[in-house]
Amino acid sequence: MSQLHKIIKIFQEFLTSHPRHFVLLFLLLVIEGLIAAATVLTMVPFADFLxxxxxxxxxRVTSYVLTIFTHFGVPVSFWAFGLFFVGFNLLNGSLKVAIRYAILRIKYVILRGLFNDTLEIFFSARWGFFSEENHGKLLNTLNHELGIIGDxxxxxxxxFAQIIQLxxxxxxxxxxxxxxxxIALILVVSFGLPFLRLNRLSYKLGKANTVTSNIxxxxxxxxxxxxxxxxxxGQQNNARSRYLRAFDDHINVSIKSQTLSTAVPLFFAPLGMLAAVIALGITVEQQNPISELAAVMWSLLSALPILATLLQTNISINNFLPSYEQLLLLRNSADKYKEIEGDKKFEKMEKGIEFRDVYFSYPLREGTITGFNMYIPKGGMLALVGESGSGKSTITDLVLGLQIPSSGEIFIDDIPLAGYKQNSFRQKVGYVPQEAILFHSSIRENLLWSSSSSDENELWNALRMANAEQFVKKLPNGIDTIVGDRGVRMSGGQRQRIAxxxxxxxxxxxxxxxxxxxxLDTESEIMIQDSIEKLAGSMTVLIVAHRLSTVKKADRIYVMKDGAVVESDSYGNLSVVSxxxxxxxLLKQGLVSNEV
Structure with a gap:
């Protein structure tokens, strides 16, 4: 598809998604164009009178104006023609402001829609999309490239406005x-054609601009x-130098791109003036009234900046195409990871969760989970243990629906997980990852993020259950203490208990x-362990653990190795199988002795 076809297709998409805004703009443009034309004509009688x-x-123009003046009883005078001329210019200026406002409204309405649609598509994708895409590319697309698209x-x-005005x-x-x-138009088009050859260079620079900005x-x-x-x-200098090298690469491309965009109208304007002068020189012997020649020259010279801006805009649009293409590629990539949504709303757990012969592999990693079977009864506490890389955390991703099995099935109350509306299930899940992520706000706001309708008593009860009540009360601002970016002002144990x-x-x-x-340190681990033990029987709990002391109270422990369950029983029974x-x-962690 050629660049022109891409631009037309993009414009059609914007037009069909926001027809009312473009219809309003079109009407304003027609009115402003007619007023602008009338404004040009009002100088003719003024010049004739002078x-x-x-x-x-x-x-001819002055004769029409005199007829209008006579009809409305306006006396012919310097002030009448002057006010007539100035009045139309003021009206024309007001309409230009209205058009500018309409264009900005269209820009920001479309930009907001793009942000909304893009975030919706991204967050409708499974976790695999976020784990495989480069985060710098995602950030740059949302932070920088969408801004370019908006512009x-x-x-x-x-x-669109300038073509109608022209x-x-x-x-x-x-x-x-x-x-x-x-004659002037033929010359202007001839002078302007070479500038269109810069489109390819503009697209190339736009592509480089996007890539270097991603990096x-x-x-x-x-x-x-x-x-x-x-x-x-002590690598501050190295980190700074690494970023500045990438920044310099981006700036060098950006300077070239912006220089090209600025140079086009500056070079074209004098050529356009030359075309108008040549046309005037060729036709000057036709004995036209000086006032009409002046109006023609003014119209042509007024049209030149529009033509120059059209060329500049054309360069800018070709420069933006790589930004839009990257946005579409990311949206298409996210769409490939789109979550499978069922029709059934999850209300509450009645029986439990069951894995039936589940297989799963990450790209480039075969056999992450192989033939996995597990049943978590309602109100039960189960634990997954094993060495790093055995597949424990992958099981939690599968339970949450962040990943989907390549074969086998996960059931909740005998209904496939894929049969539920995913968020209706996740909103009934409490999830505490290894790295507790807190938002840069107060403890209160971090808690309410999970359940916005909770009252003060419920907040403190949750803190009490997590063994966090005492340390929160001792903080300078209590529950309203700001935790810092990602909870950096809290210790690891405090972050985990708030989470x-x-x-x-x-x-x-x-x-x-x-x-x-x-x-966590030993004291924090004991507190978290105490919290977990208090929860036994009150809710269904799935624990993924490296430290085995935290799973003593589990009803059943699944020992994993290479993506499969190799042992399964209670803590008491497994701990005596020499x-x-x-x-x-247990031996490695010093929880049993060799004599046992």
């Missing part, structure tokens, strides 16, 4: 002096998220603890 106050041989929407609307502007000189106007923003995001390790290794309280606040049917104590995998794990 050249000959008696108006013995008025031009270009304005350019497209402006170009047609009306040129109708006046065509009526007053057709030969001069046609720069990706590096910036990475070094900000890695600030602790950068400081710890647990957040999960408990919604009174979930299923609580998933994904290695929630693996990075030579077993679970037993050896």
């Amino acid at each position: 050249l000959d106050p008696t108006l013995e041989s008025p031009s 270009t929407v304005g350019h497209i609307a402006t170009q 047609c009306i502007y040129l109708s006046i000189p065509l009526w007053l002096n057709a030969s001069m106007t046609i 720069a923003l990706g590096i910036l995001s990475e070094i900000l998220q890695s600030a602790r390790i950068i400081l710890g290794f 647990l309280a957040r999960a408990l606040l919604r009174k979930p049917d299923l609580l998933i603890l994904d290695e929630a104590t693996s990075a 030579g077993g995998i679970f037993y050896n794990m």
Whole structure:
């Protein structure tokens, strides 16, 4: 598909999605164009009066105006013609402001729609989309490229406006002096054709601009998220230099792109003036009234900036295409990961969750989960243990529907998980990951994020259940203390307990603890373990654990290796099977002795 066809297709999409805005713009443009044409004509009688106050041989335009003046009883005078001329200019200026407002409204309405649709598509995708896409590319698309698209929407609307204005502007000189106007247009088109060859260069620069921006923003995001390790290794200069190299690459391309866009109208304008002067020189012997020649020249010179801007806008639109193409590619990629939505709304768990012969593999990794079978009864507490990479966390992703099995089935109350509306199930789940993510707001707001309708008593009850009540009360601002970006102002144990309280606040049917104590100190681990033990029987709990001391109260433990269950029983039974995998794990953690 050619670049022109792409632009037309994009414009059609915008037009069909927001027809009312474009219809309003079209009406304003027609009215403004007619007023602009009339404004040009109002200078003719004014010029005739200045050249000959008696108006013995008025031009055609002046004769029409005199007829209007006579009809309304307006006396012929310098002030009458002057106010007539100025009045139309003021009206024309007011309409230009209205058109500018309409264009900006179209731009931001479309931009808001693009943001909304893009985020909806992204968050309708499974976790695999986010885990496989480059986060710098995603950030750049939402933060920078969508801004470029928004600007270009304005350019497209402006170009649409300018084409209509240009047609009306040129109708006046065509009526007053057709030969001069046609000669000028032929020359202008001839001078303008070489500039269209710059479209390919503009597209190439736009592509480079998008790629370098992806890289720069990706590096910036990475070094900000890695600030602790950068400081710890003393690599501040290296991190800064790495980003600045990427930034310089982006800026160099951006400068070339913006210079090209600026240069086009600056070079075209004098060539357009030359075309108008040549046309005037060729037709000057036709003995046209000076006032009409002046009106023709003014119309042509008024049209030149529009033509120059059209060329500039054309360059800008070709420059934006890579941004739009990247947006479409990401949206298509997210669409491939679109979640499978069922029709049934999940109300509450009645029986339990069952894995039946489930297989799953990540791209480039065969056999992540193989023939997995597990049953979690309602109100039960089950634990998944095993070495790193055995597939424990993948099981939690499968339970949440973030990943889908390549074969086999997951059932909730004997109904396939895929048969439920995914969010209706997830809203009944409390999830605490290994890395507790808190938002840069207060503890209260972090808790309410999970359950916005909870009252004060429910907030403190959730904190109490998570063994977080005491430390929260001791904070300077209590529950209204700001936790910092990602909870950086809290210790690891405090973050984890707030995350647990957040999960408990919604009174979930299923609580998933994904290695929630693996990075904690002993005291914090004991507190979290105490919280977990208090929950026994009150809700269904799935624990993914590295530290085996946290699963003593589990009804059943599944020991995983290479994506499969190799042992399954209670803690008490597994801990006495000498030579077993679970037993050896207990030995390594010092929870049993060799004598046992």
